[in-house]
Amino acid sequence: MPLDKVWFWSEGGTGKAKLGIINAASTEPLDGYKYYHDLFLKYGVLSATRIPIDVNHTSAAHDQNVVRLIKQQTGFFFGGGDQYRVVQTFLSSNGVPSPAVVAIKEMFAKGAVVAGTSAGTTCQTGRIMVRSGMSWEALRYGAHDGYNPSHSNYLVYHPYGGIGMLDKFVLDSHFSQRGREGRMIALLAETVDKPLGSPFGIGIDENTALVITHAGTDIINGKIIGEHGVTFFDLSSAHYDKAQNYFSIRNVYLHYLTHGDNIGLQKLNITFSxxxxxxxxxxxxxxxxxxxxxxxxxxxxxxxxxxxxxxxxxxxxxxxxxxxxxxxxxxxxxxxxxxxxxxxxxxxxxxxxxxxxxxxxxxxxxxxxxxxxxx
Known part of the structure; x- marks a missing residue:
């Protein structure tokens, strides 16, 4: 399966890592867990344990037994599916984190790895979270904070954001392969003035990972590994002309980095491989x-x-x-x-x-x- 990942890299390693698998984004959480369980055991983790939180078991995010299970892990992996299911499961309707999220962040602060693929990447943002949409429709019809089944290609976002592992950046996945550059530019431009809006975005391609170290510090760094690339968007000096009949913007800057490149995420300073x-x-x-x-x-x-x-x-x-x-x-x-x-x-x-x-x-x-x- 295509993987596009964001990794918050820390400690663990072959024969030592105790990985908590969170498959809340999936419509078939148990089937997905079995796939990831076998995959990670193949690559040498000591254990791969299901964290039993999903849309069918939302109360588990408040269960102290589950919180204790979370605190026994040295890393966490969020599987793919629909990122909105993750926030429905782990956050309240207005974005307040559950005890499970608090516990994951506590373990992360102690050195645990947090990683995700596809929807499990997108949900990591602490800013507004993209839910769906196509690039042309985003430019033509704007960004919407609620889903309308009559317009399945409209750009829809969640105003209360994701689970908050990475601040500053809006995240997206399957990026270049699905032509999501226009979607990201429209989303950032239309929501930058919202409480959780941002002028900065990251789009991660398939079969590619962004490995983040020193998260939450001034020396936070991202390294790209994998087959394709990661696009970084900077709209901090952009001019979005709302007076025009249709979407019109200038002064947008992009960086596209590939295997071996590094970027300081505080100031977007780049070192090529x-x-x-x-x-x-x-x-x-x-x-x-x-x-x-x-x-x-x-x-x-x-x-x-x-x-x-x-x-x-x-x-x-x-x-x-x-x-x-x-x-x-x-x-x-x-x-x-x-x-x-x-x-x-x-x-x-x-x-x-x-x-x-x-x-x-x-x-x-x-x-x-x-x-x-x-x-």
């Missing part, structure tokens, strides 16, 4: 690429990089162009996404492989604007 070299002066192509379906993800990629990553990377790897654009496939309106690698110390780094699509590429400070086409 020693295996990579700057593209500047060593570009392979003449012109950058563009797209007629910029948020396509990898649905039609046929072995190529996901569409937004493909186009964005190309502006760092072309000798003659430092700007390009992509458009949404959907119309009424079509949105145009302008990308530039010309400002604020923008740069691309690469570990060359056989071709453009297998090269391991990263970049920092990609400038982004989005406007309805014709505006």
């Amino acid at each position: 020693a295996s990579k070299r700057p593209m500047n002066g060593h570009e392979v192509y003449t012109h950058s690429l563009n797209s007629s379906d910029i948020f396509d993800g990898d649905r039609h990629s046929h072995g190529r990089k996901p569409e937004f990553v493909r186009v964005a990377t190309s502006v760092f790897d072309a000798t003659l162009d430092r700007t390009t654009y992509g458009e949404t496939y959907e119309k009424n309106p079509a949105f145009k996404v302008f990308l530039s690698a010309t400002g604020r110390e923008a740069g691309g780094w690469v570990e060359r492989k056989s071709d453009f699509h297998t090269d391991i590429t990263s970049y920092k400070n990609l400038y982004v604007e989005i406007h309805a086409k014709g505006n």
